[in-house]
Amino acid sequence: MVGSCSNPNCYAADGESCALGEPDHKKCCNWISDPKNPSKTNSGANEEAVAYKIPWSGSALGINDFIKLTPRGRSILIGILGAENSGKTTFLVGSYLKLLAGSSIDNKAFCGSQTLGAWESLASWVRFDDINHLSSFPPHTPRSLDRVPGILHLALKDITNSQHRDVLLTDAPGEWFSSWSLNENNQEAEGAQWVVKNSDAFIIFADSEKLSGSERGQARNELRQLIERLSDHIGDKPVFLFWAKSDQKPNKTIVSNIRKTLSEKVNNSHELSVSVENNESLVQALSSVIHEVWLSPLADQIKEPVCIHSPFYAFRGRV
Ligand SMILES: Nc1nc2c(ncn2[C@@H]2O[C@H](COP(=O)(O)OP(=O)(O)OP(=O)(O)O)[C@@H](O)[C@H]2O)c(=O)[nH]1
Numbered sequence: 046m047v048g049s050c051s052n053p054n055c056y057a058a059d060g061e062s063c064a065l066g067e068p069d070h071k072k073c074c075n076w077i078s079d080p081k082n083p084s085k086t087n088s089g090a091n092e093e094a095v096a097y098k099i100p101w102s103g104s105a106l107g108i109n110d111f112i113k114l115t116p117r118g119r120s121i122l123i124g125i126l127g128a129e130n131s132g133k134t135t136f137l138v139g140s141y142l143k144l145l146a147g148s149s150i151d152n153k154a155f156c157g158s159q160t161l162g163a164w165e166s167l168a169s170w171v172r173f174d175d176i177n178h179l180s181s182f183p184p185h186t187p188r189s190l191d192r193v194p195g196i197l198h199l200a201l202k203d204i205t206n207s208q209h210r211d212v213l214l215t216d217a218p219g220e221w222f223s224s225w226s227l228n229e230n231n232q233e234a235e236g237a238q239w240v241v242k243n244s245d246a247f248i249i250f251a252d253s254e255k256l257s258g259s260e261r262g263q264a265r266n267e268l269r270q271l272i273e274r275l276s277d278h279i280g281d282k283p284v285f286l287f288w289a290k291s292d293q294k295p296n297k298t299i300v301s302n303i304r305k306t307l308s309e310k311v312n313n314s315h316e317l318s319v320s321v322e323n324n325e326s327l328v329q330a331l332s333s334v335i336h337e338v339w340l341s342p343l344a345d346q347i348k349e350p351v352c353i354h355s356p357f358y359a360f361r362g363r364v
């Protein structure tokens with residue numbers, strides 16, 4: 046697209062709608078039609094047909110998207126932590142596919158997502174391909190020096206009382222958390238710091254495959270270190286330890302070592318097992334998390350008190 050916007054929070058040049066709400070972004074006062082001559086803003090009327098756009102792209106959300114999403118109601122950010130390859134992205138995709146197949150999460154119905162493009166691009170790896178007859182796991186989440194992880198969004202509505210929540214799930218590379226648990230001030234750990242500071246609840250992935258393999262001692266120590274590091278920052282926020290890849294069974298000593306660290310360090314902890322071999326376990330685990338963090342509304346509805354019992358004061362603004 047020729048031209049750009051001088052507002053750093055506007056993505057009209059990438060095909061989204063104008064941040065100031067102009068139906069034709071070229072008529073916005075911040076639009077620069079000739080980037081070589083930035084003083085020439087708003088080239089004036091463009092008589093071409095205006096294509097109406099939406100203010101999101103479908104890709105994973107970044108921090109600027111929060112500004113548009115969070116004011117509409119209560120949102121819940123769930124931080125997903127765990128070492129590389131521990132099954133974080135697979136859990137997210139598996140839960141999404143179960144939702145598409147009609148599952149509800151803790152009696153909450155799926156009622157939209159602003160990151161359908163991101164969900165679908167992950168899900169495309171897992172879906173059975175008619176041509177090559179193949180399906181695979183999603184790829185490793187690429188490491189980067191970003192300060193905020195990619196965020197996947199689900200809008201959920203309580204079936205019983207119609208309360209709505211925006212649920213935001215982080216999908217970050219495992220290296221961020223390994224680096225953060227070693228030294229929380231590492232440059233690579235900035236994204237992990239953001240997740241830990243802003244999340245309302247946490248899921249820690251324990252890789253049962255690694256914990257039952259030849260590197261089980263190292264995997265156990267790394268996981269305990271991550272739990273200990275997290276416990277320094279979260280107060281009473283809930284922490285869910287997911288025994289991922291639970292089709293593999295680590296030995297009892299390793300499991301009890303990790304449980305001991307969890308119960309000693311975290312005030313509000315829960316444990317669940319998940320595996321792709323039992324895909325119902327994925328959505329059940331997400332349901333347990335949502336059940337715990339379905340925060341009450343920020344404010345109760347205002348009820349006008351009756352102070353004087355006179356018919357002249359009885360009018361309440363409606364008939
Ligand atoms: N046996 C078994 N293997 C699994 C399961 N879930 C995931 N895996 C394997 O674990 C690998 C890593 O899964 P991911 O979901 O990419 O792990 P991740 O935590 O997102 O990894 P990073 O993005 O590198 O941090 C997959 O490629 C699968 O080989 C499971 O339930 N059972």
Ligand SMILES: [Mg+2]
Nearest residue numbers: 133134185186
């Ligand atoms: Mg991943």
